[in-house]
Amino acid sequence: MSGTRLTKWVVAVPMAALALATIYPLVFTANVAMKTRREYILDRFSLSDSLHWENIVKAWTSVGMSRYFLNSVIVVACSVVLLLLLGSMAGFALARLRFRGSSTLFLGILAALFVPFQVIMVPLARIMADTGLVDTYPGLVLAYVAQFLPFTIFLMTSYYSTVPPEIVDAARIDGNTVYGVYWRIMLPMGAPALLSVGVLNALFCWNDVLISLLMMPSAENRTLMVGVTSLRGQYSDDIPTFASGVLIAAVPVLLVYLFLQRQIADGVTAGATKG
Amino acid sequence: MSSVGPAPAGPTEGAAIAPPARRPHPAGPSSRRNRRGSRAERLAPFVLLAPAVLIIVALRLWPLLLGVNFSFTGDGDRNGMWVGLDNYLTLLDDPLFRTALGNVGLLVLLLPVAVAIPGLLATFVYLRVPGHRVYRGVYFFPAVLSPVIVGAIFNLLLAYDGPLNTVLGGVGLGPVDWLGDPDVAIFAVVGVHVWATFGMALVVFLAGFATLDPSLLDAAKVDGASLPQTIRHVIIPALSRTIQFVFVTTMIGMLTSMFGLLYVMTSGGPEGSTYLPEYYVWIQQGQMNQPALASAASTALFLIMLVVGLVQIGILRRAGKEE
Numbered sequence: 374m375s376g377t378r379l380t381k382w383v384v385a386v387p388m389a390a391l392a393l394a395t396i397y398p399l400v401f402t403a404n405v406a407m408k409t410r411r412e413y414i415l416d417r418f419s420l421s422d423s424l425h426w427e428n429i430v431k432a433w434t435s436v437g438m439s440r441y442f443l444n445s446v447i448v449v450a451c452s453v454v455l456l457l458l459l460g461s462m463a464g465f466a467l468a469r470l471r472f473r474g475s476s477t478l479f480l481g482i483l484a485a486l487f488v489p490f491q492v493i494m495v496p497l498a499r500i501m502a503d504t505g506l507v508d509t510y511p512g513l514v515l516a517y518v519a520q521f522l523p524f525t526i527f528l529m530t531s532y533y534s535t536v537p538p539e540i541v542d543a544a545r546i547d548g549n550t551v552y553g554v555y556w557r558i559m560l561p562m563g564a565p566a567l568l569s570v571g572v573l574n575a576l577f578c579w580n581d582v583l584i585s586l587l588m589m590p591s592a593e594n595r596t597l598m599v600g601v602t603s604l605r606g607q608y609s610d611d612i613p614t615f616a617s618g619v620l621i622a623a624v625p626v627l628l629v630y631l632f633l634q635r636q637i638a639d640g641v642t643a644g645a646t647k648g
Numbered sequence: 649m650s651s652v653g654p655a656p657a658g659p660t661e662g663a664a665i666a667p668p669a670r671r672p673h674p675a676g677p678s679s680r681r682n683r684r685g686s687r688a689e690r691l692a693p694f695v696l697l698a699p700a701v702l703i704i705v706a707l708r709l710w711p712l713l714l715g716v717n718f719s720f721t722g723d724g725d726r727n728g729m730w731v732g733l734d735n736y737l738t739l740l741d742d743p744l745f746r747t748a749l750g751n752v753g754l755l756v757l758l759l760p761v762a763v764a765i766p767g768l769l770a771t772f773v774y775l776r777v778p779g780h781r782v783y784r785g786v787y788f789f790p791a792v793l794s795p796v797i798v799g800a801i802f803n804l805l806l807a808y809d810g811p812l813n814t815v816l817g818g819v820g821l822g823p824v825d826w827l828g829d830p831d832v833a834i835f836a837v838v839g840v841h842v843w844a845t846f847g848m849a850l851v852v853f854l855a856g857f858a859t860l861d862p863s864l865l866d867a868a869k870v871d872g873a874s875l876p877q878t879i880r881h882v883i884i885p886a887l888s889r890t891i892q893f894v895f896v897t898t899m900i901g902m903l904t905s906m907f908g909l910l911y912v913m914t915s916g917g918p919e920g921s922t923y924l925p926e927y928y929v930w931i932q933q934g935q936m937n938q939p940a941l942a943s944a945a946s947t948a949l950f951l952i953m954l955v956v957g958l959v960q961i962g963i964l965r966r967a968g969k970e971e
Contacts, residue, residue, distance in 0.1 A: 418814075478697065489904040582796045622794070641852065
């Protein structure tokens, strides 16, 4: 018994070291963001002697991060709302309504889940260009919705499959139409799954760079992640400003993670336990 | 599928998105009177599904066919002309694409490591190593960060005059040109990818452990099994489905979600040594303006994923049966 306890402590040391290695890069970046250029060049590791918020202010205002931030917020918010609406409608229909071809449809949606964006990006770029949607908010929103909808439908369908069919039947007997059942019963009942899928989709959209690069070529339409990549070239000799830009992009994710970690993990693992 | 033209699909979908959700209110009272069986009611499943299906077909499945078709046509002067397998032959001749394929091979070789690390860590967390409550939350965090942010941070850390080399210099090692040496850069990028994503697999493993029957572990303990024996004979067989899932998703992740890292950290360099197929597709489409060649590379990537995925599942199934 004492042998296994000893083993556990021996294992705990490298695990704790790994935990530090996981946190440190972000702490390092935050520290650099608070330094002056001179301080960074003289010593990379020392704690900044005073907090130089002017780097953050510079990144936010003169570098244009505020504009990119706003673009990201608008696009992510619209995408997530649409994804949740369309995903829950489809999930409810697939899980709780009987109609011809429902299992075929579900399989088709599942197949779309395994088509990675890289495989369709060339024709998609052409479709978006032909329809005049390139470089517009609706174009990028539509691209995100198309990308993450199969996953959303998959999770919502498996969630609604756990809702007892009697609830739907009872609501029908009470005189609700199918749409009424969806709007008044299923949508509110889906809240836990919607929260989990919604957070995950928000992260996917917020973190994306490839789709955004492809759909938003002009500088003023850049999303935040593309904005960060453009900082690298512009501020290669001003590391604290660069680090400030990175920090601005990372902090919202950190906040979401601190409050909704369990929901994120639930969304990630739902595919594993139900697939 | 051919009836859904790609060109008009985009805007009409945008318009079709809102109405179904609003419909219940005006439709509610009338259909409440003539109960079930009304036309509107029978159509309801299709109305609920229509916007989603339209978007998926028009912007995911249709482009897939379009892209495969596109890969057999030419670029530039031969735009739109049928060129057979020319693009695929060009790919095989292109040293950059060959490097990309070689790097895919490297990823496949590294895959067992990328699965074993989170698997082992999850086992220890499950066995309640001291501090186990903290590890899960800490390890999972980089997995929710954008590859762009991760790449940008490691750009600083791995710079030639950066902190890591300063530390190495302090103990008399290096400096190593992490992102500038063609022999080293791909390992640096893959290492960062594993650092950033092992928490994802860890969380999936922990969800698998949650379904594990604790009495199995107790029995193993009573029988005096060592930790390696317990892992080999109890944990691996019980979690075979989870392990399968992690193998496949980790592989997909390596092949399709490293773009951000490559874009920020190396731009495919030095000397093209960090190219992966997805980056090659992007360069040919976005920079070189060779969409047909890019489509051929896309199709090749899709085939690689199908083959690797099916072979993996085959191997893992067989291994599972031998247990």
